[in-house]
Amino acid sequence: MALNSDPPRAAASRDGHSPPPDTSSSLWWRWALVIGVPAALSAVFVWCGGWFSSRLTAPRIVDAFEATTSAHPGFRRNHAKGICVTGHFDSNGAGLVASRASVFEPGRYTVVGRLSFPGSDPAQDDRHGMVRSFALRIALPHGEEWRLAMNSAPIFAVRTPQALFEQLKASARDPKTGRPDPAKMDAFVAQHPEVQAFHRWVDAHPPSSRYGNARYYGISAFKTVDVQGAAHFVRWDVVPDSPYRPVDDAAQRDPDFLEHELVTQLANGPLRWHLMLNVALPGDPTDDSTRQWVDTPQRERIDAGTLVVDRAQTQIDGPCRDLTFDPTVLPDGIAPSSDPLLAARSSTYRVSSERRLQEEASARQGGS
Ligand code: HEM
Numbered sequence: 001m002a003l004n005s006d007p008p009r010a011a012a013s014r015d016g017h018s019p020p021p022d023t024s025s026s027l028w029w030r031w032a033l034v035i036g037v038p039a040a041l042s043a044v045f046v047w048c049g050g051w052f053s054s055r056l057t058a059p060r061i062v063d064a065f066e067a068t069t070s071a072h073p074g075f076r077r078n079h080a081k082g083i084c085v086t087g088h089f090d091s092n093g094a095g096l097v098a099s100r101a102s103v104f105e106p107g108r109y110t111v112v113g114r115l116s117f118p119g120s121d122p123a124q125d126d127r128h129g130m131v132r133s134f135a136l137r138i139a140l141p142h143g144e145e146w147r148l149a150m151n152s153a154p155i156f157a158v159r160t161p162q163a164l165f166e167q168l169k170a171s172a173r174d175p176k177t178g179r180p181d182p183a184k185m186d187a188f189v190a191q192h193p194e195v196q197a198f199h200r201w202v203d204a205h206p207p208s209s210r211y212g213n214a215r216y217y218g219i220s221a222f223k224t225v226d227v228q229g230a231a232h233f234v235r236w237d238v239v240p241d242s243p244y245r246p247v248d249d250a251a252q253r254d255p256d257f258l259e260h261e262l263v264t265q266l267a268n269g270p271l272r273w274h275l276m277l278n279v280a281l282p283g284d285p286t287d288d289s290t291r292q293w294v295d296t297p298q299r300e301r302i303d304a305g306t307l308v309v310d311r312a313q314t315q316i317d318g319p320c321r322d323l324t325f326d327p328t329v330l331p332d333g334i335a336p337s338s339d340p341l342l343a344a345r346s347s348t349y350r351v352s353s354e355r356r357l358q359e360e361a362s363a364r365q366g367g368s
Helices: 006-016 022-049 058-066 163-169 184-192 195-204 257-265 340-367
Strands: 080-092 107-117 133-139 143-150 224-225 231-240 271-279 299-314 335-337
Touching: 058 163, 058 184, 058 340, 080 257, 107 257, 143 231, 163 184, 163 271, 163 340, 257 299
Parallel strands: none
Antiparallel strands: 080 107, 080 299, 107 133, 133 143, 224 231, 224 335, 231 271, 271 299
């Protein structure tokens, strides 16, 4: 009805200069618009959510982590087993050579951290942890923060989020056997020769006997801007004061030896690490976490200060429980590089955290 009573069109046909409107084709176009535009918009939303295509999204990566184990509501989807720690970072000012970030101004900054190892099962035996991990949130003046998540291997197994997704798919738990299918992992490794460097590194470096005597690496490169405004690329690591010792069989009889050793060590005094900034040399890759930078005396390696851990608390009620150690939360003076893992980590950590916090909230509501 509204279509037929359109005044300008009616006038145009009456004055004889325009042909009478073809109401059937105009109706067709209008209905096409009414139905087609919302349908196209919905398709865009669906595509953006990744539900429709094979496009990789953070929820799909988190689903893939979840598929490697049974359900563990309320726990992190990776590095599920861990322990909260607190302490501080004593900055000595030397880091200002590479970055104007407030964390490198001399001073003491509060730290909340978490020691853990990769894997999605919070009850897994510590014997299975080939790599140890350390996450930190350093609180800085004026509401700034620096969040770091580091592993005890200097390289990552895969270069891209897509390759990580494929690796997780290959590690999915077969519901019949309760284990991954080794043939799938063999096929993945055959298609991703880059993972060999990581496997070689792990084979040559037995895991440390404790959380407190491991060196932890940020792995990805980050871009820094110094006080003069000059840009650099750096990779950081933290080097323990306690000398590295490989884990031995006797310690591994306790499935929770990492946590128990940590608590014992802290009863005897704080643990310390030096925060080292390694500055890129020309030609060093800054977007590829599978490639290590060459260890050479030409490289500037700055000891920026001491990280001190003096207390540990369980993750169920400790201060790290609700924290997400998103490595792209950085103070002014440090920025992400173009390493494709960084952006994927940011969104994936957020999804993992949203899921576990929601599960905890529902459990609390159910219990009240
Ligand atoms: C340079 C490579 C990486 C390093 C050094 C690293 C390190 C870490 C560490 C230390 C944690 C534990 C954080 C905590 O204690 O709360 C963690 C958690 C996690 N990682 Fe990574 N990671 C890397 C790459 C990735 C990538 C590429 C993804 C996926 C795109 C990923 C997904 C996750 C998830 C889902 C969690 C759990 C987050 C949470 O619930 O809080 N990681 N990672």
